[in-house]
Amino acid sequence: MNNAPIIAEQLARHFGDVKAVDGINLTVNQGEIFGFLGPNGAGKSTAVRMLTTLLRPTSGTARVAGYDVVKQADEVRRNIGVALQDAAIDPLMTGYELLELQAVLYGIAATKMKQRANELLERVGLTAAADRRVATYSGGMRRRLDLALSLIHQPAVLFLDEPTTGLDPMSRLTLWEEVRRLNREGTTVMLTTQYLEEADQLADRIAIIDHGKIVREGKPSELKRSVGDPTLLINVSREHSDAARSVLARFGDMRPTAEGTLGVGLRGGAERVAEVVRALDEAKLVVEHLELNQPSLDDVFAEATGYRLEGADNAPQAG
Amino acid sequence: MRRKPADTVRQFVALSRRSTLAIFRQPALVGPSLIFPLFFAALGSSSFSRAISLPGFPKVDSYLQFTLAGTVTQGVLFGSVTGAAALATDIEEGFFDRLLAAPTSRTSILFGRLAGSSLFGALQALIFLLALLPFGVTVQAGLLGYVSIVVAGFITAFAVGALMSVVALKTGSAEAVQGTFPVLFILLFLSSAFFPRETMSGAYRHIADFNPISYMVEGQRSLSIDGVSLVAITQTLVIPAGIAVLTTMLALRQLSVRLAAR
Amino acid sequence: MSTGRSVGILAARSIRNIRRLPSAFFPALAMPIFNMVVFAGTFFAVTKIPGFPTDRSINWYMPLGIMMGAAFAGVGLGFTTIRDIETGFYDRLRMSPTSRMSLVIGPLMGTLTRVVMMTTVVIAIGIALGARFSGGVLGVLCLYIAALGLSTIGAGWGLGLAFIFKDMRGAAIMQLSIFLVMFLSSAQVPLNVMDGWLHTVARVNPATNILRLARVGLVNESNVDHLSFGAVWGGLLAILLMGGLSLGFALRQLRKLSN
Numbered sequence: 001m002n003n004a005p006i007i008a009e010q011l012a013r014h015f016g017d018v019k020a021v022d023g024i025n026l027t028v029n030q031g032e033i034f035g036f037l038g039p040n041g042a043g044k045s046t047a048v049r050m051l052t053t054l055l056r057p058t059s060g061t062a063r064v065a066g067y068d069v070v071k072q073a074d075e076v077r078r079n080i081g082v083a084l085q086d087a088a089i090d091p092l093m094t095g096y097e098l099l100e101l102q103a104v105l106y107g108i109a110a111t112k113m114k115q116r117a118n119e120l121l122e123r124v125g126l127t128a129a130a131d132r133r134v135a136t137y138s139g140g141m142r143r144r145l146d147l148a149l150s151l152i153h154q155p156a157v158l159f160l161d162e163p164t165t166g167l168d169p170m171s172r173l174t175l176w177e178e179v180r181r182l183n184r185e186g187t188t189v190m191l192t193t194q195y196l197e198e199a200d201q202l203a204d205r206i207a208i209i210d211h212g213k214i215v216r217e218g219k220p221s222e223l224k225r226s227v228g229d230p231t232l233l234i235n236v237s238r239e240h241s242d243a244a245r246s247v248l249a250r251f252g253d254m255r256p257t258a259e260g261t262l263g264v265g266l267r268g269g270a271e272r273v274a275e276v277v278r279a280l281d282e283a284k285l286v287v288e289h290l291e292l293n294q295p296s297l298d299d300v301f302a303e304a305t306g307y308r309l310e311g312a313d314n315a316p317q318a319g
Numbered sequence: 320m321r322r323k324p325a326d327t328v329r330q331f332v333a334l335s336r337r338s339t340l341a342i343f344r345q346p347a348l349v350g351p352s353l354i355f356p357l358f359f360a361a362l363g364s365s366s367f368s369r370a371i372s373l374p375g376f377p378k379v380d381s382y383l384q385f386t387l388a389g390t391v392t393q394g395v396l397f398g399s400v401t402g403a404a405a406l407a408t409d410i411e412e413g414f415f416d417r418l419l420a421a422p423t424s425r426t427s428i429l430f431g432r433l434a435g436s437s438l439f440g441a442l443q444a445l446i447f448l449l450a451l452l453p454f455g456v457t458v459q460a461g462l463l464g465y466v467s468i469v470v471a472g473f474i475t476a477f478a479v480g481a482l483m484s485v486v487a488l489k490t491g492s493a494e495a496v497q498g499t500f501p502v503l504f505i506l507l508f509l510s511s512a513f514f515p516r517e518t519m520s521g522a523y524r525h526i527a528d529f530n531p532i533s534y535m536v537e538g539q540r541s542l543s544i545d546g547v548s549l550v551a552i553t554q555t556l557v558i559p560a561g562i563a564v565l566t567t568m569l570a571l572r573q574l575s576v577r578l579a580a581r
Numbered sequence: 582m583s584t585g586r587s588v589g590i591l592a593a594r595s596i597r598n599i600r601r602l603p604s605a606f607f608p609a610l611a612m613p614i615f616n617m618v619v620f621a622g623t624f625f626a627v628t629k630i631p632g633f634p635t636d637r638s639i640n641w642y643m644p645l646g647i648m649m650g651a652a653f654a655g656v657g658l659g660f661t662t663i664r665d666i667e668t669g670f671y672d673r674l675r676m677s678p679t680s681r682m683s684l685v686i687g688p689l690m691g692t693l694t695r696v697v698m699m700t701t702v703v704i705a706i707g708i709a710l711g712a713r714f715s716g717g718v719l720g721v722l723c724l725y726i727a728a729l730g731l732s733t734i735g736a737g738w739g740l741g742l743a744f745i746f747k748d749m750r751g752a753a754i755m756q757l758s759i760f761l762v763m764f765l766s767s768a769q770v771p772l773n774v775m776d777g778w779l780h781t782v783a784r785v786n787p788a789t790n791i792l793r794l795a796r797v798g799l800v801n802e803s804n805v806d807h808l809s810f811g812a813v814w815g816g817l818l819a820i821l822l823m824g825g826l827s828l829g830f831a832l833r834q835l836r837k838l839s840n
Contacts, residue, residue: 054672056839077678088669092601093594104590105677107583133601149673358764365779366769369630501615508619518626 003066004029005157005188006051010060012212013046020046022212023060028190028205033183035203035220036192037301039309043212044192045085048161051190052082065157078106081150083143085161091135095126095145098134099152106153120148124178140171147178158182160191164198176202196297196309206297208304215304220297227295227303229265231255232276235289236262244285251276256302266292327424334423334431341405342435352398353443357450360390363513364454375517377544384456388468388539389512391447392532395440395472396503399479404496406432407487419578429574433480440476444469457543460551464542471539471555478563479503481570488573512536534558587683588690591674595661595691599698609657609695613650613703617643618710624769632773634800634807643707644724644795645768648788650703651696651728652763655735656755658692662743663751675838685831689736696732700725712799716808720798723813727795730820731788735759737827744834762788771806787823790815 006028013021021043028034038044049055051064053073062069065079089098099117108116121127124144134142143163150158160179164172179202183189193199199206200220207217216223229252236244241262248254248264251272257263266272273292280287302308342349360383367382379385409415409432418428448458448465458464487496509523510532519527527533538554545551599606620642628636635641665671674684704712704721714720738758742751765779766788772780783789794816797808806812 052676054675054839074678077676080676082673082676084669084672086669088673090594090665090668090670092598097594097597101590101594102673102677104583104586105674105679107586107678110586362764362769362779365775365777367624367627368776369774370624370627373626373629375626505615505619508623513623514626519622520625523622523625 002027005066006034006062006064006190008047008051008060008062011047011050011057011062012059013043013050013055014058019212021050021057024209024212024214026207026214026217028188031183031186031188032204033179033189033191033202035199035206036190036209037194037196037199037206037297037309038192038209039194042209044209045161046212047209048159048190048192052080052159053077078153079155080157080159081153081155082159083146083150083161083163085165089134089142089146089149092133094131094133095121095137095148096130098145098149102149102152108153116152120151123151124148125174138171140167140174143167143171143175144178147175151182156186156188158187158189160189162192162194164193164195172198194309196301200297208301210305216300223300224295224297227299229267230269230295231257231263231293231299232266232273233257233261233263233289233291233293234280234287235260236280236285236287240285243283244280247279247283247285248276250279256308327427330423331427331431331434334418334427335434338405338432338435339438340435342401342439345401349398349401349439352394352401353446355397356390356394356447359393360386360451367514370514373518375515377515377540379544380455383451383454384544385515385540386513387447387451387456387458387543388536390451391444391468391472391539392475392512392536393507394443394447395475396479396507397500398439398443399436399476400483400496400500400503401436401439404483404487404493405435406484407491407493407496410487410491411493425574425578426571429481429484429570433477433484436480437473437477440480441469441473443476444472459544459546460542461547463547463552467542467552467555468539471535471559474556474559474563475535478559478566481563481566484570485566485573488570488577506530506532510536531558531562584680584683587679588687591683591687592690592694595658595688596694598661598691599695605657605661606695609650609654610699610702612653613646613699614706615646616649617646617703617707620645620769621710627770630770630774632771634771634796634804636801637711637713639707639710639712640799641796643703643712644727644792644799646707647700647703647724647728648731648792648795649763649768650699651732652735652759653756654692654696654699655732655737656739656759658688658736659739659741659743659755660752662688662740663747663749666743666747675835681832681835684835685737685740685828688740689733689828692732692736693729696728697725700728714798715800715802716798720808723797723808723816724795724799727791727816727820730794730816730824731791734820734823734827737824737829737831740831741827741834744831744838762786767792787819790819792816794820 004027006026008024008026010023010025011021012019012023024047036044036047046055050057051062051069053069053076056070064076067075067079069076093101096117099120100113103113103117118127121130124147126141126145126148129137129141134145137145147163163179164175167175176198179189179191191198191202203220205217205219206223207214209215234244234248245254245262248262252265252267255263255265266276270292277287277290298308363386364381364383370376371379371382371385376385448468458468460467483496483499486499509526510530511527512532516524516527516533534554535558538551538558541548541551542555617639621639624642625638627633628638628641662671665674704724716723739755742755745751746754765782766786767783772783772789775783793806794813797806797812800806
């Protein structure tokens with residue numbers, strides 16, 4: 001009944017006592033870009049390694065492209081493309097040689113190999129660099145080559161494991177554009193990332209994984225709405241801080257913010273901002289700065305896990 | 320800046336202590352230089368038991384007796400690479416610069432570093448002498464012979480350590496120092512450490528005749544097989560001491576090159 | 582058919598790296614030459630021991646150099662595989678639908694090509710230094726077979742350890758174990774010349790049989806170990822048996838890599 005390209009049921013992987021992935025259920029639908037979001041060590045890489053046949057589950061099952069990842073590993077391998085974290089490629093080989101190797105390993109006919117490799121090089125803009133050793137490539141070029149490698153056999157399902165970690169904003173945008181294009185052409189994409197921005201920009205649906213468990217799942221817009229009220233942030237001088245806090249607390253629950261800033265989840269939303277300002281004014285409090293933030297994926301993440309995603313703030317902005 | 324001699328001594332002692340402790344805290348690094356020579360000695364005692372009656376061999380009871388000096392020298396040569404590699408690691412990790420930034424005497428940095436491996440060289444010699452004792456291998460020259468061989472271990476380790484320090488100071492790379500290891504191995508094999516020169520022939524014999532390691536080993540060998548003689552003690556002690564003077568000069572020069580480049 | 586192509590391209594990668602990473606191949610070539618020269622020079626007189634099967638020390642130590650080189654070239658495959666595992670490149674190979682057998686056999690073919698090159702160079706230098714084949718072409722062939730067989734055993738062992746340890750700890754065990762197995766054999770002197778504990782160990786060490794096979798074409802024609810079925814079958818059997826075991830070990834560990 002369910003022929004979604006990725007289905008995981010109670011999928012778990014333990015390393016000794018550590019439950020790296022602790023029984024996750026997951027469905028990725030045909031034609032979706034699915035974002036798998038979590039900090040380092042949350043279990044997302046372990047989950048992806050199981051879905052891509054690199055690691056056997058301790059318990060539970062997973063079907064990818066219609067095949068069981070344990071019992072039909074070779075069928076799964078034939079139908080998925082995987083771009084690995086850190087673009088794991090042999091620096092001594094040239095881009096073309098790597099494509100050739102990949103083509104042979106995936107059983108692409110010798111007669112079609114050259115044409116296919118050239119198409120892909122063209123597609124990721126590496127035609128000119130094809131005969132250079134990978135050691136001379138920039139980070140962005142490596143990722144693009146990695147992507148080309150994962151596409152050699154025109155897979156129905158594409159796994160991208162942190163595809164833009166460490167890339168500059170320009171390279172990141174190029175890669176995002178390519179992923180969107182692939183998706184328009186019908187490829188189902190599962191993307192793991194620790195960048196909220198990336199998940200927000202690309203993913204139709206996302207799942208947040210923390211301590212081996214999926215803690216939220218849904219469309220980004222729905223998830224953001226579910227967090228509820230926007231956050232009103234104000235700055236007042238230090239001596240007025242306590243007085244301002246008691247005023248704000250009347251309008252909603254106080255929220256964790258950066259040092260020196262007060263934040264409140266504003267019940268009733270934007271229309272009540274004027275009311276807050278009047279109340280602060282009546283209390284003779286001088287507001288130095290005020291802003292209203294609509295909920296972001298970061299808020300969703302904080303609400304789901306109790307902490308903010310490290311590194312999300314200093315991720316290069318590319319929007 | 321002038322330094323008081325007393326300070327230099329104190330700095331030397333402190334740095335020696337550090338380098339000595341460093342050696343004993345890295346059993347994985349120094350272990351092989353104790354085990355491999357003994358392994359080869361054991362191998363030789365079985366393989367070459369019938370070789371000792373060949374013409375050119377001195378009169379000995381066992382190959383083990385013959386190879387004692389070779390075993391000691393082999394162990395000390397390999398062990399001394401460790402100390403110099405540690406110096407290169409100091410340079411790599413910036414500890415060396417920290418020492419230079421402090422008003423530490425320049426030579427005490429070098430000699431302090433070498434003190435550890437020199438002591439270890441003496442200890443190795445002692446360990447090999449004791450380890451072979453249960454197999455009936457004794458030093459005929461008695462206490463004087465034992466002491467001479469242990470002292471030779473100290474000097475040899477110092478000499479080789481200084482030579483390796485030249486590489487360490489020049490390259491600042493522990494890997495480069497480890498990389499010179501095969502060179503020591505070749506030098507050792509191109510000597511009379513394992514078979515007498517008298518049994519060799521052709522070009523190989525000529526090389527062994529020129530190799531100072533041959534004479535160093537033969538001095539120790541004579542102490543262990545024949546007993547006390549002035550020639551044997553001279554060969555045992557003066558040859559490594561001469562090499563030590565030479566390599567120390569090279570190391571000090573390389574140190575000042577490094578200092579000037581700062 | 583597709584397995585054959587995979588084997589071919591993985592072998593090609595390994596062979597290409599001889600040129601691209603000469604710093605890795607050079608020591609693999611220098612070590613056997615060096616071993617041959619210093620052993621033959623230092624133990625020059627060893628052939629004068631009564632019962633020694635040849636009167637040229639280079640005849641005895643040239644095969645030793647080659648066999649040490651072959652064994653280390655074999656475990657060298659373990660080294661490069663550890664590097665591939667560490668960079669993540671090996672994940673890429675494992676994720677491909679090609680047969681697991683070709684992931685082992687392909688790189689092995691590359692290693693064997695290196696061993697053929699090394700053996701050829703060392704034989705040429707050995708002959709220049711005075712080595713003489715008493716067993717003619719067949720004797721040369723036996724030396725090649727022994728070298729290829731031993732490096733296959735080493736490769737299986739090295740790969741298996743690489744898959745178990747996945748980092749350079751595995752490399753230390755590879756080197757040490759090969760070193761011990763090679764020296765606790767008839768490496769330095771023949772069985773009939775050695776005494777005591779080593780004789781006991783070397784007699785049952787399969788490396789002794791393989792070394793005998795390597796030397797059949799270089800010992801005196803009158804010696805029992807000269808080219809004959811009796812002198813070669815032990816080595817061939819050891820290669821088949823140990824080679825099969827070690828490759829099986831590698832394949833099993835490769836499959837367990839996903840556990």
